[in-house]
Amino acid sequence: MSVPLLKLNHVSKSFAGVDALSDVSLEVSPGEVLCLLGDNGAGKSTLIKVLSGVHKPTRGSVEVEGRPVVFDSPKDAGDLGIATVHQYGGTFPLMSVARCFFVGKEPTRGVWPFQYFDKKTAAEITVREMQKLGITRVTDGDRLVGSLSGGERQSLAIARAVYFGAKVLILDEPTSALGVKQATHVLRLIMQARAHGLAVVFVTHNVTHAMAVGDQFAVLIHGRMADDFRKGERTREQITDLMAGGEAMADLEAELAGLTGSGNS
Amino acid sequence: MTAHAPHSARRTPSRSAAQPAAAPAPEGPAPQASRRSASSFLRRPETGALMGTVTVFIFFAIFGGAQFLTTGGVASWLNIAAELAIIALPVALLMVAGAFDLSVGSVVAGSSVTLAVVSGTYGMPIIVGILAALAVGAITGFVNGFIVVRTSVHSFIVTLATQFALAGLTLGLARVLTGSTSVSLSPDPFWKSAFGTLINGQFEVAIFWAIGIALVVAWVLQMTKFGNWIFATGGDNLSARAAGIPVAKVKISLFVASGLGAALVGIIQTMLYNGAQTGTGQSFVFNSIVAVVVGGVLLTGGYGSVIGVMLGCLTFAIVNQGIYYTGWNSDWAALILGILLLAAVLMNNTFRKLALSSGAPKTTTRKGH
Numbered sequence: 353m354s355v356p357l358l359k360l361n362h363v364s365k366s367f368a369g370v371d372a373l374s375d376v377s378l379e380v381s382p383g384e385v386l387c388l389l390g391d392n393g394a395g396k397s398t399l400i401k402v403l404s405g406v407h408k409p410t411r412g413s414v415e416v417e418g419r420p421v422v423f424d425s426p427k428d429a430g431d432l433g434i435a436t437v438h439q440y441g442g443t444f445p446l447m448s449v450a451r452c453f454f455v456g457k458e459p460t461r462g463v464w465p466f467q468y469f470d471k472k473t474a475a476e477i478t479v480r481e482m483q484k485l486g487i488t489r490v491t492d493g494d495r496l497v498g499s500l501s502g503g504e505r506q507s508l509a510i511a512r513a514v515y516f517g518a519k520v521l522i523l524d525e526p527t528s529a530l531g532v533k534q535a536t537h538v539l540r541l542i543m544q545a546r547a548h549g550l551a552v553v554f555v556t557h558n559v560t561h562a563m564a565v566g567d568q569f570a571v572l573i574h575g576r577m578a579d580d581f582r583k584g585e586r587t588r589e590q591i592t593d594l595m596a597g598g599e600a601m602a603d604l605e606a607e608l609a610g611l612t613g614s615g616n617s
Numbered sequence: 618m619t620a621h622a623p624h625s626a627r628r629t630p631s632r633s634a635a636q637p638a639a640a641p642a643p644e645g646p647a648p649q650a651s652r653r654s655a656s657s658f659l660r661r662p663e664t665g666a667l668m669g670t671v672t673v674f675i676f677f678a679i680f681g682g683a684q685f686l687t688t689g690g691v692a693s694w695l696n697i698a699a700e701l702a703i704i705a706l707p708v709a710l711l712m713v714a715g716a717f718d719l720s721v722g723s724v725v726a727g728s729s730v731t732l733a734v735v736s737g738t739y740g741m742p743i744i745v746g747i748l749a750a751l752a753v754g755a756i757t758g759f760v761n762g763f764i765v766v767r768t769s770v771h772s773f774i775v776t777l778a779t780q781f782a783l784a785g786l787t788l789g790l791a792r793v794l795t796g797s798t799s800v801s802l803s804p805d806p807f808w809k810s811a812f813g814t815l816i817n818g819q820f821e822v823a824i825f826w827a828i829g830i831a832l833v834v835a836w837v838l839q840m841t842k843f844g845n846w847i848f849a850t851g852g853d854n855l856s857a858r859a860a861g862i863p864v865a866k867v868k869i870s871l872f873v874a875s876g877l878g879a880a881l882v883g884i885i886q887t888m889l890y891n892g893a894q895t896g897t898g899q900s901f902v903f904n905s906i907v908a909v910v911v912g913g914v915l916l917t918g919g920y921g922s923v924i925g926v927m928l929g930c931l932t933f934a935i936v937n938q939g940i941y942y943t944g945w946n947s948d949w950a951a952l953i954l955g956i957l958l959l960a961a962v963l964m965n966n967t968f969r970k971l972a973l974s975s976g977a978p979k980t981t982t983r984k985g986h
Binding site for chain 1: 836840841842844845846848849852853856857858859860861862915919920969972973974
């Protein structure tokens with residue numbers, strides 16, 4: 353197996369002495385989807401912030417393509433090809449899709465002080481890249497981001513990350529705010545990114561979505577790795593049980609069965 | 618946005634080609650072109666501001682009588698609008714980036730008094746006084762920006778504090794240095810004509826300053842990389858930072874720009890009135906916010922346009938001056954402005970919602986928020 357693109361070695365992160373993460377080891381390789389599962393408050397967001405350069409680990413180390421790295425800012429992580437897409441796409445509702453796509457990386461023309469933001473090129477590239485991801489409804493770079501659906505915004509953010517050369521795509525709960533159809537679209541995007549050889553870290557609490565696309569799984573509970581397995585090694589029930597804290601879930605099961613039919617939506 | 622029309626026209630064929638049956642066109646396919654332009658006009662953020670300006674203009678043209686429309690009448694509100702615009706344009710940029718500047722009033726007074734003291738009381742060359750006045754604006758802006766960025770105390774409070782502090786400093790120093798709250802200055806003709814002359818005896822040269830600044834600000838906001846950073850900073854500070862935008866530098870430089878705008882008005886007023894008063898300019902604090910918000914800039918940042926702000930300044934000035942031509946008591950001007958501000962904000966919200974729903978058959982935009 354190739355050198356993992358991104359690797360965490362025994363990473364811990366504590367805030368004011370309280371451990372938000374303890375001794376977490378993970379790795380993800382090109383063309384693989386790592387699903388990071390955990391209930392709210394399990395430490396998923398802290399882990400994402402460590403991966404994306406917002407926080408530095410208190411103990412342990414981060415490796416990118418086999419080399420140990422220390423990120424001083426999200427920009428450092430971005431420069432090494434680690435792109436994070438947040439729940440709402442990290443986008444700007446009142447900006448045009450072209451402006452948003454190129455935010456911080458605007459293509460320019462001309463010589464200073466007459467250098468200008470080449471919005472025409474920006475619009476063309478944005479529309480083209482979004483079409484590649486199956487968003488055919490956006491044909492005008494001047495469309496406001498706020499007029500896109502949640503799934504389209506995720507697509508915009510993913511298209512942006514891929515276009516700017518991301519090697520690792522960290523997706524923070526990309527499907528949780530979406531309806532079934534749009535969530536399916538985002539899952540398809542994850543598979544596309546995987547097929548292009550990107551390493552994808554898919555953070556979710558939705559076991560169904562995780563099982564649909566994941567190659568590797570890691571379950572976080574109270575900041576610790578509770579389980580770590582490959583595709584096909586666990587059943588959905590086992591994962592759900594683990595996430596919800598095992599026996600507590602079993603007690604609830606009977607009660608929930610009468611109300612919802614099964615443990616998940 | 619002059620590039621918009623040819624741009625979308627050119628795209629129309631590829632639009633229909635790239636759009637198979639899967640995604641139904643939001644509006645019927647046939648009249649799309651014409652309906653698109655009409656509806657995109659309605660969706661422009663400036664539309665509300667334009668309607669406001671036209672409404673008050675017609676209102677005062679009717680009730681203000683012939684006097685309102687004479688050159689003298691037009692000059693009276695253009696002058697007000699111009700001075701206001703010089704302050705409101707950078708204040709608008711700052712608001713688009715998500716911050717307030719309430720210190721502009723004291724910067725006008727402080728820079729005005731500085732110019733008069735340096736070049737009047739102490740007899741230094743006018744250019745030294747001008748540079749000192751601009752320095753007052755730039756330093757105040759930098760202090761505002763630095764504190765806001767470093768402490769993350771809201772800019773509303775920080776600039777309110779500098780507004781008071783600088784007003785006190787101006788008054789105190791003026792009394793210590795000149796023994797008076799009013800300092801006179803007799804500028805030589807060159808500087809007088811550059812900043813404080815009346816063209817045709819009626820139109821302030823500030824009108825040209827305002828137009829020039831509007832062009833520069835429009836270029837920066839719409840056409841440059843920095844403009845995109847301004848929108849992003851105000852749209853979502855965290856995402857902007859994650860995208861590698863130096864949000865602290867963006868904010869500090871905009872605070873400095875806002876200080877410089879106010880200082881320029883201070884210089885203009887000193888030249889125009891041949892002297893400075895320590896109490897001058899305080900009305901700009903809220904008037905600039907009224908103009909900017911009436912002009913469609915989103916109070917919470919991330920949205921706004923130069924055309925809108927210019928229209929906001931015109932609307933403000935027309936109401937402010939128009940009332941005198943009606944023969945009514947001028948006390949009513951503030952009432953009209955208050956109502957107008959509220960109406961403008963409500964109207965702008967409506968137009969913004971329209972813009973956000975542009976062309977989408979059915980959006981699930983806000984779902985999950």
